[in-house]
Amino acid sequence: MMRTRPLKVALLGCGVVGSEVARIMTTHADDLAARIGAPVELAGVAVRRPSKVREGIDRELVTTDAKGLVSRGDIDVVVEVIGGIEPARTLITTAFENGASVVSANKALLAEDGATLYAAAEKHGRDLYFEAAVAGAIPLIRPLRESLAGDKVNRVLGIVNGTTNFILDKMDTSGAGYSEALDEATALGYAEADPTADVEGFDAAAKAAILAGISFHTRVRLDDVYREGMTEVTAADFASARRMGCTIKLLAICERAADGRSVTARVHPAMIPLSHPLASVRGAYNAVFVEAEAAGRLMFYGPGAGGAPTASAVLGDLVAVCRNKLAEATGPGESAYTQLPVSPMGEVVTRYHISLDVADKPGVLAQVATVFAEHGVSIDTVRQQGRPDGDGEASLVVVTHRAHDAALSGTVEALRNLDTVHGVASIMRVEGE
Ligand SMILES: NC(=O)C1=CN([C@@H]2O[C@H](COP(=O)(O)OP(=O)(O)OC[C@H]3O[C@@H](n4cnc5c(N)ncnc54)[C@H](O)[C@@H]3O)[C@@H](O)[C@H]2O)C=CC1
Numbered sequence: 001m002m003r004t005r006p007l008k009v010a011l012l013g014c015g016v017v018g019s020e021v022a023r024i025m026t027t028h029a030d031d032l033a034a035r036i037g038a039p040v041e042l043a044g045v046a047v048r049r050p051s052k053v054r055e056g057i058d059r060e061l062v063t064t065d066a067k068g069l070v071s072r073g074d075i076d077v078v079v080e081v082i083g084g085i086e087p088a089r090t091l092i093t094t095a096f097e098n099g100a101s102v103v104s105a106n107k108a109l110l111a112e113d114g115a116t117l118y119a120a121a122e123k124h125g126r127d128l129y130f131e132a133a134v135a136g137a138i139p140l141i142r143p144l145r146e147s148l149a150g151d152k153v154n155r156v157l158g159i160v161n162g163t164t165n166f167i168l169d170k171m172d173t174s175g176a177g178y179s180e181a182l183d184e185a186t187a188l189g190y191a192e193a194d195p196t197a198d199v200e201g202f203d204a205a206a207k208a209a210i211l212a213g214i215s216f217h218t219r220v221r222l223d224d225v226y227r228e229g230m231t232e233v234t235a236a237d238f239a240s241a242r243r244m245g246c247t248i249k250l251l252a253i254c255e256r257a258a259d260g261r262s263v264t265a266r267v268h269p270a271m272i273p274l275s276h277p278l279a280s281v282r283g284a285y286n287a288v289f290v291e292a293e294a295a296g297r298l299m300f301y302g303p304g305a306g307g308a309p310t311a312s313a314v315l316g317d318l319v320a321v322c323r324n325k326l327a328e329a330t331g332p333g334e335s336a337y338t339q340l341p342v343s344p345m346g347e348v349v350t351r352y353h354i355s356l357d358v359a360d361k362p363g364v365l366a367q368v369a370t371v372f373a374e375h376g377v378s379i380d381t382v383r384q385q386g387r388p389d390g391d392g393e394a395s396l397v398v399v400t401h402r403a404h405d406a407a408l409s410g411t412v413e414a415l416r417n418l419d420t421v422h423g424v425a426s427i428m429r430v431e432g433e
């Protein structure tokens with residue numbers, strides 16, 4: 001039966017995502033009410049620039065006093081889409097203190113201090129939902145927290161940042177320059193307020209922390225995640241990848257160690273074979289593989305960024321939280337009972353593609369091979385090419401078998417010290433085989 005008294009929603013932030021949340025709440029009001037069992041009413045919208053014209057939003061609802069809005073006491077759900085650490089954290093905890101549940105898209109905050117948010121939600125018996133925080137529209141958080149709650153997840157691997165996938169895709173397929181592609185991604189609403197978060201891998205690392213935490217039931221913070229961005233990826237890297245039948249993607253990889261006693265989480269560019277499903281993820285799309293003991297390998301795919309796709313995830317959470325409220329129930333809280341430590345990057349087992357500029361003379365290949373052997377790193381393939389300009393240098397491309405990252409980086413350091421190695425043109429990890 002439909003309750004007539006509406007559930008009140010406070011919206012914090014009315015930018016790319018917030019404006020779409022408000023639009024869908026208005027245009028789909030009847031459907032949302034029918035699905036929830038009560039109407040939902042936009043009771044206030046906190047913004048920074050109140051004079052800006054916001055189509056479809058009653059000016060009376062607009063306020064610059066976000067703290068006052070979440071402290072009102074009559075708000076059922078606070079939707080936080082302002083981003084950043086503060087004041088978002090204080091606004092969310094204040095919302096819980098005042099009896100509201102919270103829906104947030106804020107991966108930066110969840111990865112920095114999710115524990116504080118979970119604790120406040122639990123203390124006040126309210127919900128904290130955040131489907132939009134990882135991989136935009138793609139249902140991933142709910143499947144991990146709920147559908148796979150009976151299974152054991154061992155690995156999560158995927159593309160979780162739309163902006164960088166958009167840029168890398170453009171660089172690969174149309175030869176577009178990095179800055180031009182970044183400007184386009186920003187104009188399309190994919191990039192963070194400060195796009196450094198995207199291109200330097202912080203955004204993907206925050207998502208990796210969230211994914212590792214909920215997948216392995218332990219606490220993982222942004223600082224625990226090894227991170228390399230994509231700003232160093234060059235057209236030459238793409239050419240090299242193509243020669244190997246690969247492309248380059250910025251990947252997030254979270255793994256449970258083989259002995260089950262620790263986990264790792266990392267974000268870095270990697271070469272993947274063109275035959276791998278992740279190679280065909282284009283534009284701002286995201287795709288994530290989840291490997292679970294009983295379920296096997298699951299793939300989640302869809303739009304990973306943008307106003308409307310992200311709002312879809314926010315609205316899904318809003319419906320769930322409202323239903324819980326009417327049922328006087330709460331959804332899942334923090335699950336961190338395993339307390340597994342996060343191991344450093346050196347313990348990760350991976351493969352390297354290394355491109356060296358070497359002296360084009362007898363014995364160099366043997367010298368290089370010796371360095372790999374001394375570090376216990378086994379070579380898979382070697383390709384040597386003399387330079388057409390005959391400058392006495394050759395390019396040597398080595399692809400290794402799987403080894404500890406510490407051994408691989410030690411190998412590269414030792415190679416740099418060889419007189420016959422004039423430069424390390426590129427180093428990239430190889431994944432997905
Ligand atoms: N744009 C996207 O594709 C996605 C964004 N997100 C997350 O959603 C959140 C919002 O992102 P966008 O909408 O893209 O950012 P945005 O920068 O377009 O919007 C944020 C809005 O919040 C306002 N704001 C900031 N501080 C405020 C305060 N103290 N009080 C009131 N308003 C304040 C800003 O003026 C701005 O209009 C962020 O946490 C972001 O990481 C998550 C998934 C995808």
Ligand SMILES: N[C@@H](CC=O)C(=O)O
Nearest residue numbers: 161162163191192305
């Ligand atoms: N800036 C992010 C937005 C979604 O999380 C991205 O590009 O993926």
Ligand code: NA
Nearest residue numbers: 131134136138
């Ligand atoms: Na999602």
